[in-house]
Amino acid sequence: MFSKNRLAVAGLLLLIALHLTILTVSGSRRYYFPGPANVITTFTGPFQEIVSKAIRFSRDIWYQYFFLVSVGQTNERLEAAMGECVASQNRCVELALSNSRLRSLLNFRQQQPDRLVAAEVIGKDPSAWYKSVVIDKGLSDGVSAGRPVLMAEGVVGMVTQAANHYATVLLVIDQNSAVDALIQSNRARGVVKGLSADTCRLLYVLRKHEVMEGDLVISSGLDGVFPKGLRIGSVMGVEKTNTGVFQAIQLRPFVNFEKLEEVMVLLSADADLDAGR
Template structure:
């Protein structure tokens, strides 16, 4: 009995030593193996609960549908105006000999699983290295920024959401162009930090990526300011940001190659 306990203790100590000295990506390799095995049942279970959620929310969806139809009409009118402006822009660019900026390729991916714990906010998506999705690939949804790829295997990737406590995004207040850093808090909100006390920022202001990093391109909507407070030490302001993306109902994402 004592030998068994000794061996069990030894295994724990050896494992702790192993994870201390080896890079995390080697320790985490088996995770994708398990996920690959469980991919199909996970996808089916996800679809099952998603449909149940639809049934529960069907009343709200009728109202949403009406609202969306009205919005589509407004947006269609705006789109025709923008097309005019785009053509004008193209003509003016040609006159000035500007090179056309190449648009990035977007890869669609479905969500297979969500984080099982509360201490981190990650999702597993159905695309990986085969589709040229590697670490630090930026992931977006129609509404705005989702996060970045944290680790990837051949056919799956784990995405760190912007609400994860380890997430940091260089951001800018869209209206006043004030720069800050968006931190995840593992709740459904983020915090925009390092804003000078005299910053011109209001509740409702849009926060977008600043482009001052090697990872996130400029101008992707992160969210809107819902509250402004002083940081605990009182040296700067802190804005609480509600992400533009509703992570609870997120089903598909787009990866920027």
């Protein structure tokens, strides 16, 4: 009745319609499909890990044995920086002690220290449109969706999906990420959203606030994901139009996302490590 070719074309059209339906449902983020995604991430993760580690190993051989020309100069620079860091750390210790004394005086609830788990980046999003990475820690290490991901330099992103041993992290430079933030100098509030490969924008900052280039932007803690006071980036440009309530602010994140290799996931103090085991 129907030729084989016509049946194949009809089947293809049916599959396209089916995928379009799935896409419409999942695109609205009302529904997730974590089951199959976790299974496939568990399967692909080890291979990504092997390839990443092999590349890193080859690169380390090059940099640690053959590329040592400027090590002497770097060492001097680092020693000078270390001296400054020690002095700075002493000041911080003093401040922490006085802060602790003042808190106990004011009967503040003693905050539970959060725990950090170090993770290696083993893969990147296959789509250039989305900025996310895969890390080698998952539910079995206490990492779950919604946990903040950091580096010493600042905020990296948030865990969006976690499998048993691997997790996906949405970076702050992704256009779909949002972090509630403060400008450190004047405490003006806004929302940091991704813009492109290495810049973000700070939205909803009222025109009345004076924002200068170089101002530090930190997390406000009001989004319920990132604790207050984490460094996000510095202001690289401010634009105030004649009309409108808000000003347009561009940020340069402190983290170099092109060279992201190791990150730290902030676990809640009461995260039960045994839950995933």
